[in-house]
Amino acid sequence: MPQNKQILLDSRPEGEATASNFKLVTRETPPLQDGQVLVRHHFLSLDPYMRGRMNESKSYAQPQPLGEVMIGGTVGEVVESRSPKFSPGDKVVGMGGWQEYSVADANAPGMLRKVDTTHVPLSHYLGAVGMPGVTAWYGLVKIIEPQAGQTVVVSAASGAVGSAFGALAKARGCRAVGIAGGPDKCRYVEQELGFDACIDYKQHRDAQSLAKALKQACPQGVDGYFENVGGMVMDAVMLRMNAFGRMALCGMIAGYDGQPIPMSYPQLILTNRLRVEGFIVSEHMEVWPEALKELGQLVGSGKLRPRESVAQGLEAAPEAFLGMLKGRNFGKQLVQLV
Amino acid sequence: MPQNKQILLDSRPEGEATASNFKLVTRETPPLQDGQVLVRHHFLSLDPYMRGRMNESKSYAQPQPLGEVMIGGTVGEVVESRSPKFSPGDKVVGMGGWQEYSVADANAPGMLRKVDTTHVPLSHYLGAVGMPGVTAWYGLVKIIEPQAGQTVVVSAASGAVGSAFGALAKARGCRAVGIAGGPDKCRYVEQELGFDACIDYKQHRDAQSLAKALKQACPQGVDGYFENVGGMVMDAVMLRMNAFGRMALCGMIAGYDGQPIPMSYPQLILTNRLRVEGFIVSEHMEVWPEALKELGQLVGSGKLRPRESVAQGLEAAPEAFLGMLKGRNFGKQLVQLV
Numbered sequence: 001m002p003q004n005k006q007i008l009l010d011s012r013p014e015g016e017a018t019a020s021n022f023k024l025v026t027r028e029t030p031p032l033q034d035g036q037v038l039v040r041h042h043f044l045s046l047d048p049y050m051r052g053r054m055n056e057s058k059s060y061a062q063p064q065p066l067g068e069v070m071i072g073g074t075v076g077e078v079v080e081s082r083s084p085k086f087s088p089g090d091k092v093v094g095m096g097g098w099q100e101y102s103v104a105d106a107n108a109p110g111m112l113r114k115v116d117t118t119h120v121p122l123s124h125y126l127g128a129v130g131m132p133g134v135t136a137w138y139g140l141v142k143i144i145e146p147q148a149g150q151t152v153v154v155s156a157a158s159g160a161v162g163s164a165f166g167a168l169a170k171a172r173g174c175r176a177v178g179i180a181g182g183p184d185k186c187r188y189v190e191q192e193l194g195f196d197a198c199i200d201y202k203q204h205r206d207a208q209s210l211a212k213a214l215k216q217a218c219p220q221g222v223d224g225y226f227e228n229v230g231g232m233v234m235d236a237v238m239l240r241m242n243a244f245g246r247m248a249l250c251g252m253i254a255g256y257d258g259q260p261i262p263m264s265y266p267q268l269i270l271t272n273r274l275r276v277e278g279f280i281v282s283e284h285m286e287v288w289p290e291a292l293k294e295l296g297q298l299v300g301s302g303k304l305r306p307r308e309s310v311a312q313g314l315e316a317a318p319e320a321f322l323g324m325l326k327g328r329n330f331g332k333q334l335v336q337l338v
Numbered sequence: 339m340p341q342n343k344q345i346l347l348d349s350r351p352e353g354e355a356t357a358s359n360f361k362l363v364t365r366e367t368p369p370l371q372d373g374q375v376l377v378r379h380h381f382l383s384l385d386p387y388m389r390g391r392m393n394e395s396k397s398y399a400q401p402q403p404l405g406e407v408m409i410g411g412t413v414g415e416v417v418e419s420r421s422p423k424f425s426p427g428d429k430v431v432g433m434g435g436w437q438e439y440s441v442a443d444a445n446a447p448g449m450l451r452k453v454d455t456t457h458v459p460l461s462h463y464l465g466a467v468g469m470p471g472v473t474a475w476y477g478l479v480k481i482i483e484p485q486a487g488q489t490v491v492v493s494a495a496s497g498a499v500g501s502a503f504g505a506l507a508k509a510r511g512c513r514a515v516g517i518a519g520g521p522d523k524c525r526y527v528e529q530e531l532g533f534d535a536c537i538d539y540k541q542h543r544d545a546q547s548l549a550k551a552l553k554q555a556c557p558q559g560v561d562g563y564f565e566n567v568g569g570m571v572m573d574a575v576m577l578r579m580n581a582f583g584r585m586a587l588c589g590m591i592a593g594y595d596g597q598p599i600p601m602s603y604p605q606l607i608l609t610n611r612l613r614v615e616g617f618i619v620s621e622h623m624e625v626w627p628e629a630l631k632e633l634g635q636l637v638g639s640g641k642l643r644p645r646e647s648v649a650q651g652l653e654a655a656p657e658a659f660l661g662m663l664k665g666r667n668f669g670k671q672l673v674q675l676v
Contacts, residue, residue: 052609230604230605234604249604249607249608250608251608252604252605252608255605260602261604261605262600262601262602262603262604263600263601263604264598264600265600266568266572266587266590266599266600266601266604267568267590267593267599269587269614269615269616270587270588270589270590270616271390271616272616273615273616273617273618273621274614274615274616275613275614275615275616276607276612276613276614276615277607277611277612277613277614278607278608278609278610278611278612278613279611280611283611
């Protein structure tokens with residue numbers, strides 16, 4: 001049995017999360033039982049939603065239990081199988097968590113999925129052709145429901161969700177406008193991701209100033225907004241929403257540490273007859289096949305060129321995760337384990 | 339030509355609206371042209387939306403022009419007709435505005451409608467069987483879409499919209515919980531309108547305290563909320579919303595004078611996967627016939643017994659309107675002119 005390094009949640013954050021909330025341990029992988037598969041992880045996905053799980057408070061999902069391996073998406077290779085469904089060498093995506101190996105039940109629906117790495121690099125199944133990509137797809141296609149020629153906006157545009165959102169929006173003939181932090185990210189969003197414009201929110205002190213910049217970037221107003229951030233950025237976009245606009249609420253990273261993030265102008269929901277809808281992509285498994293197919297084609301054809309920030313080794317995961325929460329990553333944040 | 343007293347908007351409010359924003363004038367009614375009808379108003383409707391129209395700022399509707407007769411719904415009797423569609427003596431509902439008489443174009447769709455006062459008193463066509471009733475119907479049926487056994491909540495429950503909402507919700511097998519200001523209104527909401535419970539928001543200093551009371555009144559949580567008020571009341575209900583709850587935003591009377599009314603916990607939209615939707619009933623004329631039919635039956639059968647506050651004479655309209663904005667009315671606010 002190989003030795004397996006794991007990162008556990010050791011304590012819950014009080015305010016900001018810190019490295020001391022995590023604990024590295026080494027254990028042996030357990031012997032396989034019938035129907036089980038041992039997977040060696042090549043990449044571990046780091047995603048903002050994990051910060052929400054670290055809190056005890058009532059959240060949209062079960063809190064991450066203390067003393068257990070941190071939850072998380074993984075891609076890797078089957079190294080041992082006691083199931084006819086998987087063979088050693090198969091490349092798979094799953095929810096293996098923050099560890100080097102995981103044991104998966106081959107019969108549990110949706111737990112482990114074989115993937116084809118001919119046209120799509122393995123790591124992208126954690127990003128553009130994985131949960132973040134499907135998240136963008138669901139918010140755009142099922143909530144915003146844009147028509148060609150409409151203007152859609154996404155915050156955290158250079159990230160895994162935002163970059164997929166831009167490609168999906170352009171494929172539907174929309175004007176795609178991003179919001180990101182810093183000139184490098186904005187340049188990437190405009191030049192490599194194909195957005196029509198990108199606004200650097202760090203250049204703006206308040207929602208009014210950011211709303212002015214949005215007015216320039218969105219001369220026809222905003223018909224659809226995909227929210228990853230909350231707070232000042234959301235206020236600014238709301239000030240530019242058109243009548244009957246749709247807002248898909250996917251993340252509120254600005255409030256993950258428990259600070260208040262009021263919505264300043266809820267009366268705009270009324271006066272502009274907006275529809276504001278929160279969602280969690282794992283509750284809509286029925287759309288995944290269709291969404292993954294389109295996302296795979298966009299990546300395969302080079303229309304979606306997702307960027308990755310890759311930390312090396314499991315020990316690097318906590319700092320990479322904390323950095324991502326502060327926007328220090330550039331594109332999809334991964335940890336490479338092999 | 340009869341003399342016609344009118345109330346004009348004379349100036350726009352700075353902050354709170356006052357009587358000095360209005361001006362009473364007397365003019366002659368103009369001679370009728372072909373296709374026109376002269377209506378003598380029996381009742382004038384006073385509604386919170388009018389406060390929004392008094393502001394210059396971009397709103398969901400055209401601002402009320404300065405120097406013109408205040409907009410508003412009216413019921414009355416045709417006194418002269420140059421249209422084959424209407425005869426003197428016809429009882430009609432229309433948008434005649436704050437004046438004693440109005441001239442209406444009989445051919446303009448939706449401007450003037452004959453009503454039957456056999457089972458429904460004329461004044462109710464401005465309330466339960468009129469725009470406020472249809473407003474409640476649309477929010478409940480088209481946005482909240484409740485199932486039998488679910489819990490729905492409405493603020494300003496003793497008002498024209500709230501009382502209709504309660505009857506419509508009970509007719510669908512829901513638990514209906516109201517929020518109103520003061521023990522008299524709450525007693526009326528529970529005992530005469532048939533709500534399952536009513537909470538007096540004036541007994542609560544903040545959203546947390548009000549949310550505790552809601553927890554008692556809504557032991558299964560809140561599946562649908564109809565918002566007439568905004569501010570602290572909305573915050574409190576949001577704290578009790580169930581997963582996949584729906585919120586219909588119809589009014590935000592708390593913010594009509596321009597004061598900030600932030601939504602304190604927008605992250606609940608995400609964590610509870612809420613759908614929050616603003617609407618204006620006049621944009622959904624297609625539902626009016628179905629809604630008015632049900633509302634007429636509820637009133638005719640005594641299942642909906644709307645209460646009215648009736649001010650006497652056109653001169654009383656401004657004070658009655660300002661009082662309504664402060665919640666001094668009890669039920670639908672009307673001005674009786676005949």
